[in-house]
Amino acid sequence: MQAYSKGGIAMKHEDLHVVIAGGGSGYTPGIIQAVLHNSDRFPVTKFTLYDIDPVRNEDMNVIIKYMLKHDGYDNIELVATLDPKEAFTGADFVFSQIRVGGMEMREKDEKIPLKYGLVGQETCGVGGFSYGLRSIKGLLGVVGYVQEYAPDAWILNYTNPETLIAEAIRRQYPNAHMINACDMTISIEETMARNFGYDRKNWICQYYGLNHFGWYTEIYDKKLERDVMPELIKKLQDAPMKIASFNKGDQSWQDAWNMLSEIVRMFPDYLPNNYLEYYFFPDLVVESTDPNYTRANMVMDGRLKRTKEMAEKIRHHADGEILDFDFGEHGEYIVDMACSILNDLYDRFMLILPNHGAIPNLRDDAAVEVPAYVGRLGAEPISMRHDIPDFHKGLMEAQNAAEKLLVDGYFEGSYQKVLQAFTLNQTVPSADKAKKVLDDLIVANKDYWPELK
Template sequence: MNENAVKVTIAGGGASHTPGIIQALLESQAKFPVAEIRLYDIDEQKNDDMYVIIKGMLKAFKLENIKLIQTTDPEEGFKQVDFVFSQIRVGDLAMREKDEKIPLKYGLVGQETCGAGGFAYGLRSIKGLLEIVEYVQEYAPDAWILNYTNPESLIAEAVRRKFPHAKMLNACDMTISIEETICRNFGYDRKNWIAQYYGLNHFGWYTSIYDKSLKREVMPEIIEKLQKQPMKVASFNANDQSWQNAWNMLSENLRLFPDYLPNNYLEYYLFPDVVVKSSDSNYTRANYVLDTRVKENHQLAEELRAGQRADFDFDFGEHGNYIVDMAASILNDSHERFMLILPNTGSISNLRHDAVVEVPAYVGRIGAEPVALKEPINNFHKGLMEAQDAAEKLLVDAYFEHSYQKALQAFTLNLAVPSADKAKQVLDALIVANKNYWPKLH
């Protein structure tokens, strides 16, 4: 690794979140001096659009000395790079739409990372991410993989089993999005926070938020504010009603369970009937993303090709900064603190040791050093986590063993699925929809 000229590959380079990561890279040159960026994607058109956008960003930042490559070839994409940022979406938004709409036909939660749809996405993502890890092992065995690909608990479990020594960190930006939205609503600064949190990915709780500038605990007052009134969407989710609905449900969750600040995704597990009732089975989140971010990125690329656009006024929240800060902490061995998804090797004393949990960890040159909770977790959270973790492990079993029975058990145990009958119906429908992506189950 050349610490003064880092090479980065973005796997899933054509994704709509790529400009946010690039912006963070360009603004972090002092601590993370990137010399080469490679956009790797199997979708040539989307990758080409993103190449045009990133070229424009390099020009606007006066950093055209940074080498930019676009490719669909794995060797060109990964050979001798230092870091791989993975944000692949196997099956793209067309399959996400099916993940969301098929469960709704059976009265189940339709969501890309939670419930039956999340498990469908998981069986596709495992194959895609394992392929990325194989490429890195072959072409850049010393590279660090920083993974944003969902569903992260399933990804982390599968990679742990097949590549136990892979240099890989799994991170989700949802906790920082929650924190950033709270701060923009109520006037805090998350850079001053020391947060205590535990759970599974998209399935956890804050137990403490200490504000260093105020020199006190602030979580109780945040909970009180949220109980009185839901927070408003931040500018990086502006005009997105689905996110406003999520913040409304977060406040409803807190009215019933006020002791801890929950991850907003818990609505899909604790209030699945409410979510289904409020869902539009004809127009889901996938349709919204297609009509907004995807179209906007393509339009921006076309304007740049025609020489009609030179400004870049983006607000991506903390999504890009988070993964770049993590890479910089590895590069500089600075041991900054992040929320990471990793095996429970003692962080939660009364949870099985091989559960894939999300907890704070310090990151340096040798990877993650997770924080151990001071006390065992309560029985309510423990029971929820144990059931969902077991369901996820069964699904990973089903992937490697090609087992229909294990898949059925996984869908049945998933907390967003209320019965074995519904589990079988939706599993069989998703098998048909994913025939080109899932392993053949028997």
């Protein structure tokens, strides 16, 4: 077994054991596929699916077992377990994609705010804060298990909302080997590239913000040898993008791309993350949302249903092509990060990290999303080297303050701090509505949130 030092700790270089926390997720096959496609530089011999939902974890166990056999990887060990000690002992990498409360709680995150005329969304607005309080508790548990059973393992986190997660983990486990990443920026980039005839692999992107709350300042194309962002902005102003294959049949994504063009027409200097629609146009979002059938219902009737049907087809030995996955770059992105750590590649990724001067005129302890190089010692953020505009800075400072208040409220069990966070959230027009929706969400999340006093 080859090994290298990770901050003074020996780490394996082959015969890797990868744990997927949230193994029952419908995104698990895409991550497994990406690992298999990179077996030459990321040699895995064991996968463990860890989840607290026995039904979903077993469905995914059936699917992944079939996939490994179908693709000729019978030699890879596969374990599905609900036991954290069994799951994490001996792990080298942990890919986290947990969803605390499942789609049932996501539905409440979306529908309870809508009852008060507020944005109902899983990571943005007060629904995102509701999800965040659940996710903090859930991921602190996962990181605690890793510290106990596999303290040398790297944790690569996809669990949302990312900046809230990053802030909470930094406070409780400051020395954890953990990288927080979101695939939304690469989904935007991949959709633009496919729509307008570019190759995203040639792009070097400059970007800054908070998670789901940021802007591109440059997209340099190495092949074309120029910044293509101005022409992308012009194309988006002229017409919205069409849905890429990995979002096929999902009208909500077409609505998102339509709104992205509206943002670019109004604020044409930079290319925004499409999630900013919830902060710029919360009234329009609420008006166009069906309060009885939200995004959670779409996912339950779409991806979750298809995943269940695939597992049943395998159990009943159905004929024909059973596996049907297209996740875009979701799986590849997290596996590329793992490869960059393992092989000290110093590849570039968009990550959520403590600011520490990366954005010079923003507070040092903000959890920001910026480009970073990743190698054996982790992530090193790339400095912007210039101040950001007051418009973006003001938006980010308010959002970051709300997020920090929410994390304060989690650790202190403070109703007042959480109410302040809800009131400061830029999708909320009044403290009265903030209090009403908070009180309803406390009841809905009684089994998941810390007690607030």
